[in-house]
Amino acid sequence: MQKIGFIGTGVMGSGIINNLLNAHYDVDIYTRTESKAEPLIAKGAKCHFS
Numbered sequence: 001m002q003k004i005g006f007i008g009t010g011v012m013g014s015g016i017i018n019n020l021l022n023a024h025y026d027v028d029i030y031t032r033t034e035s036k037a038e039p040l041i042a043k044g045a046k047c048h049f050s
Contacts, residue, residue, distance in 0.1 A: 003028065009036040017045060 002025065006017050009031045017040050020027050027045045031037045037047045 002026075005030065007031075009033065009040060014040060018043065021045060 004020055004025050005028045006013060006020070007030045009017065009029055013029075014036065017027055017029060021040070021043045027040075028048060029037060029040060029045045030048050032049065034047075034049060037045070037049075041047050
């Protein structure tokens with residue numbers, strides 16, 4: 001399975017990331033806002049804060 005990196009967890013980014021996680025991709029996310037990343041981390045995304 002491919003590993004995907006994604007920058008930004010706003011309205012559009014979180015929707016795309018959710019779809020990738022639901023399709024069982026490994027997703028690394030990069031964000032400045034920890035609170036926006038929390039639901040994605042709970043679903044399995046690996047978070048890196050800038």
